[in-house]
Amino acid sequence: VRELARLARSPRSRRQGRAFIEGLRAVGAAIDAARAICLVVTPEAHLSPYARRIPGEHPDLPVVRVTADAFRTMSRRQNPSGMGAVIVERWWGLDSLEPEPDRYWVAVSRSDYPGNLGCVIRSAVANGASGLMLLEGRGDPYHPEALRAAVGAIFATRMVRCSADDLAEWGERYQVTIVGVDPEGSQECHGYDFARPLVLLLGAERTGIADEHRRLCRSLLRIPMSPGVDSLNVCAAASIVTYEAQRRHLSRRR
Amino acid sequence: VRELARLARSPRSRRQGRAFIEGLRAVGAAIDAARAICLVVTPEAHLSPYARRIPGEHPDLPVVRVTADAFRTMSRRQNPSGMGAVIVERWWGLDSLEPEPDRYWVAVSRSDYPGNLGCVIRSAVANGASGLMLLEGRGDPYHPEALRAAVGAIFATRMVRCSADDLAEWGERYQVTIVGVDPEGSQECHGYDFARPLVLLLGAERTGIADEHRRLCRSLLRIPMSPGVDSLNVCAAASIVTYEAQRRHLSRRR
Numbered sequence: 001v002r003e004l005a006r007l008a009r010s011p012r013s014r015r016q017g018r019a020f021i022e023g024l025r026a027v028g029a030a031i032d033a034a035r036a037i038c039l040v041v042t043p044e045a046h047l048s049p050y051a052r053r054i055p056g057e058h059p060d061l062p063v064v065r066v067t068a069d070a071f072r073t074m075s076r077r078q079n080p081s082g083m084g085a086v087i088v089e090r091w092w093g094l095d096s097l098e099p100e101p102d103r104y105w106v107a108v109s110r111s112d113y114p115g116n117l118g119c120v121i122r123s124a125v126a127n128g129a130s131g132l133m134l135l136e137g138r139g140d141p142y143h144p145e146a147l148r149a150a151v152g153a154i155f156a157t158r159m160v161r162c163s164a165d166d167l168a169e170w171g172e173r174y175q176v177t178i179v180g181v182d183p184e185g186s187q188e189c190h191g192y193d194f195a196r197p198l199v200l201l202l203g204a205e206r207t208g209i210a211d212e213h214r215r216l217c218r219s220l221l222r223i224p225m226s227p228g229v230d231s232l233n234v235c236a237a238a239s240i241v242t243y244e245a246q247r248r249h250l251s252r253r254r
Numbered sequence: 255v256r257e258l259a260r261l262a263r264s265p266r267s268r269r270q271g272r273a274f275i276e277g278l279r280a281v282g283a284a285i286d287a288a289r290a291i292c293l294v295v296t297p298e299a300h301l302s303p304y305a306r307r308i309p310g311e312h313p314d315l316p317v318v319r320v321t322a323d324a325f326r327t328m329s330r331r332q333n334p335s336g337m338g339a340v341i342v343e344r345w346w347g348l349d350s351l352e353p354e355p356d357r358y359w360v361a362v363s364r365s366d367y368p369g370n371l372g373c374v375i376r377s378a379v380a381n382g383a384s385g386l387m388l389l390e391g392r393g394d395p396y397h398p399e400a401l402r403a404a405v406g407a408i409f410a411t412r413m414v415r416c417s418a419d420d421l422a423e424w425g426e427r428y429q430v431t432i433v434g435v436d437p438e439g440s441q442e443c444h445g446y447d448f449a450r451p452l453v454l455l456l457g458a459e460r461t462g463i464a465d466e467h468r469r470l471c472r473s474l475l476r477i478p479m480s481p482g483v484d485s486l487n488v489c490a491a492a493s494i495v496t497y498e499a500q501r502r503h504l505s506r507r508r
Contacts, residue, residue, distance in 0.1 A: 029482070123490045126483040149487070156482025190501055223497070224504075228283070228410025229380040233403070236377045236493035239486070243477070243494045244501075247444055250478075 001070045004040060007086065008074035008144060017089035019142045021152075022075055024051055027085045029152030031058055035087045038062040042071045042082035051083045076148055089142045092131065092158045094166050099174050099197035103130040104245060107167060107178070109213040110204040111139030112234065118149025119235035120202065121157065127242035128249070131158030133167060133199070135213060164213055171199060171216070178216050181241045182208040183231050185222030192221055194245040202241070205234045255324045258294060261340065262328035262398060271343035273396045275406075276329055278305055281339045283406030285312055289341045292316040296325045296336035305337045330402055343396045346385065346412045348420050353428050353451035357384040358499060361421060361432070363467040364458040365393030366488065372403025373489035374456065375411065381496035382503070385412030387421060387453070389467060418467055425453060425470070432470050435495045436462040437485050439476030446475055448499040456495070459488045 008020035018037070021030060030036040031054070039061050044052055046068050055063045071080050099105070106124045111117045117139045121132060132141065140146060141159050162170075171178050176197040181189070201217055203209035214220070223232060223240055232240070262274035272291070275284060284290040285308070293315050298306055300322050309317045325334050353359070360378045365371045371393045375386060386395070394400060395413050416424075425432050430451040435443070455471055457463035468474070477486060477494055486494070 025484075119487050119490060122483055123486060126477075126479040126486055126490075128480040151483075151485075153483045190504070223380075224500075225380040226382040226500075229376060229405075229407045230279075231405075232377060232380055232493070233373050233489065235487065236373060236380075236489055239490035239493045240497045243497070246478075246480075247498075250444065
């Protein structure tokens with residue numbers, strides 16, 4: 001239990017690419033993706049009927065039973081659901097990937113808060129992205145706050161760490177258009193066609209895309225904004241741009 | 255200082271509709287909207303050159319000078335900017351409002367976290383909303399976490415508290431279309447025309463729009479999602495739908 005709590009609470013103590021997740025939806029997604037290596041559950045009485053059935057439905061998964069108090073020491077929620085899992089991190093190599101004709105990638109130039117990164121992952125997956133590329137390994141999608149904000153979406157997608165040079169080379173090999181999204185972008189995303197193969201490169205809220213990554217972009221897009229607001233939350237901006245990229249794609253196919 | 259810290263830290267101790275905000279952008283927006291009643295600043299040395307100029311440019315605003323340590327007791331940031339303000343809450347009455355032809359309203363059926371509400375306000379303002387209606391007074395946009403997430407956007411918009419009956423009556427009087435956004439919506443937002451006058455009614459992430467508010471809606475829209483994700487963060491959903499409502503409006507005018 002102490003080791004579980006450490007795994008859950010302290011990002012630095014994560015070892016061997018393991019992380020703790022909680023909540024029914026996230027645990028369900030991890031199991032579906034064969035990424036859960038054990039379940040952590042509180043006594044039957046604290047679980048919903050649906051959660052109670054999970055261990056029985058997955059007899060191969062070891063189950064660690066902990067008291068509700070012990071679960072609280074692992075949880076980051078005010079009202080812990082009583083169901084968690086230890087999962088394995090997984091990373092994909094850029095070399096093993098080819099752009100899929102019906103999808104696109106999201107690349108992250110800079111990442112500020114892990115919670116924001118988790119939210120970006122969730123919205124990107126909802127809007128049809130193949131996965132996320134973290135340039136220079138920036139951002140930790142397996143940080144507890146990122147996992148919490150992604151609500152299981154990380155298990156339905158692919159995480160890649162690569163250098164800017166690797167991305168440039170990969171983009172050239174497959175003739176991928178790399179498009180940046182930045183408050184200083186010169187073109188409104190409304191009129192852009194988001195033709196694939198495509199990588200959308202996102203920056204951080206205050207600082208945008210790192211200078212050394214701008215050179216990767218064929219265009220820099222900005223989200224049009226009404227007076228009174230001059231920037232959006234990173235997750236809001238990522239949600240809008242991935243939505244728009246997917247909307248344009250689907251409207252072309254119709 | 256103690257009273258300021260209480261104002262900043264504890265939402266319940268807010269009195270006479272006053273709240274503490276911090277950060278240059280938010281303070282600037284509050285001043286522009288004539289909503290700041292005093293400035294709170296740390297010693298010159300801790301302020302950026304731009305922040306240092308603000309008190310001189312607004313000689314009518316009382317300035318409370320506090321030590322950097324005292325400012326930290328008020329701040330919710332890891333790296334406090336050293337510039338804050340006390341602001342007055344402001345609320346508009348539905349009776350005094352008419353729909354503007356070029357804009358729309360966002361109504362909130364349920365609100366979970368104040369930080370999410372602040373993010374919704376920011377995105378709604380960015381995407382051209384006239385303001386927010388909080389049904390049955392749910393949600394507190396002047397909560398410190400909401401103010402923090404809104405980054406000043408609340409001063410560029412209008413906050414209304416009203417009952418569902420009031421909204422229904424107002425909608426009828428001005429022939430406003432009220433459209434709900436809900437994971438169980440029957441129509442995809444891609445194809446919807448968002449004709450104005452319009453109110454977009456949003457729910458909470460898990461529970462959607464309250465049952466008693468669904469009857470207000472002419473249609474229920476859902477945001478299309480790819481497999482692997484079955485819901486979006488409230489701020490992500492609000493950002494996408496307000497973006498789409500504004501995009502459709504602008505594309506009609508072009």
